[in-house]
Amino acid sequence: MSNKETVEKFFASLWTDPELARSLSTEDVTWVTTRSMPIPGNENSLEHIGFEACLNVANSGKQIDTGYLPETMSHPHQLYLEAEDDHVVYQFTMQCKTKTGVDYINDYLFLVKLEDGKIARFQEYWDSKQAFDLLFGK
Amino acid sequence: MASTETSNVTNNEVNKATFLALFEALKTRDGQAMAAQMTDHPNWIVWGNELPGIEGVLNILEAAASYYKPETIVQQMKGLWCDGDTVIARLTMTAKTTNNEDYANEYIWIVQLEDGKVAEVREYLDMRVIEKLFGKWE
Numbered sequence: 001m002s003n004k005e006t007v008e009k010f011f012a013s014l015w016t017d018p019e020l021a022r023s024l025s026t027e028d029v030t031w032v033t034t035r036s037m038p039i040p041g042n043e044n045s046l047e048h049i050g051f052e053a054c055l056n057v058a059n060s061g062k063q064i065d066t067g068y069l070p071e072t073m074s075h076p077h078q079l080y081l082e083a084e085d086d087h088v089v090y091q092f093t094m095q096c097k098t099k100t101g102v103d104y105i106n107d108y109l110f111l112v113k114l115e116d117g118k119i120a121r122f123q124e125y126w127d128s129k130q131a132f133d134l135l136f137g138k
Numbered sequence: 139m140a141s142t143e144t145s146n147v148t149n150n151e152v153n154k155a156t157f158l159a160l161f162e163a164l165k166t167r168d169g170q171a172m173a174a175q176m177t178d179h180p181n182w183i184v185w186g187n188e189l190p191g192i193e194g195v196l197n198i199l200e201a202a203a204s205y206y207k208p209e210t211i212v213q214q215m216k217g218l219w220c221d222g223d224t225v226i227a228r229l230t231m232t233a234k235t236t237n238n239e240d241y242a243n244e245y246i247w248i249v250q251l252e253d254g255k256v257a258e259v260r261e262y263l264d265m266r267v268i269e270k271l272f273g274k275w276e
Contacts, residue, residue: 034244034264034266035242035243035244035264035267036264036266036267036270037264037266081221081224081226081248082221083219083220083221083224083226084150084219084220084221085219087217087219087226089221089226089246089248091248107185107186109246109248109262111217111226111228111246123228123244123246125244125246125262125263125264127185127186127265128264128265128266128267129185129265129266129268129269130185130265132266
């Protein structure tokens with residue numbers, strides 16, 4: 001499996017088949033989140049180390065009262081770049097309905113580092129202002 | 139090494155050198171030197187907000203000068219990779235704002251080159267950090 005295919009499979013399964021996503025990850029897989037949007041349960045760090053911590057980040061958007069309705073999520077745009085030194089860039093647009101009926105749409109980018117064919121570290125970039133405005137109705 | 143691989147490596151190094159020249163010019167706020175590394179009609183895009191042309195690049199420099207104390211700006215490159223004519227750069231920046239507050243942010247630039255010149259920069263950063271410090275960002 002190419003690095004790009006591994007990343008594709010990882011993100012396709014993270015929310016729907018976490019055990020498959022776990023099998024594609026290193027033991028100390030690390031999700032690096034954005035500074036302005038702390039993750040409940042690990043508010044003081046940008047780094048979420050280990051698969052359970054990553055799963056906590058993955059589910060954080062669904063758990064808040066104004067969060068996403070998972071069954072409405074779609075990805076109208078997806079782009080992969082397969083870069084040197086086992087890096088993959090995954091850029092996508094996600095749209096869905098929120099629990100408060102808001103049409104949510106936002107752009108995301110993950111910079112993913114693989115080690116021996118497994119997901120080792122991924123840093124998330126998303127339009128945090130757009131997310132805050134739509135999720136919290138600013 | 140096969141000749142195609144050699145060619146790819148060479149092309150990657152040339153593209154990185156062009157990017158690094160652009161980045162060094164940005165750090166010294168030298169608009170003319172930045173323009174020299176770019177096509178005649180480049181596009182700088184920050185989360186879907188387009189800043190077209192060399193004028194857009196100069197506007198970025200002007201905006202930065204009004205937001206941050208120039209002598210406090212520290213821009214560091216944390217990683218640089220290529221996928222063909224696309225350069226991927228991971229950057230950080232810290233500074234004191236003109237209101238004397240601390241600024242820290244993480245960036246990814248996805249840089250598209252055409253004929254050896256930078257045609258497009260897509261900049262991804264934590265916009266909530268910007269909004270909190272500077273209010274509505276245009």
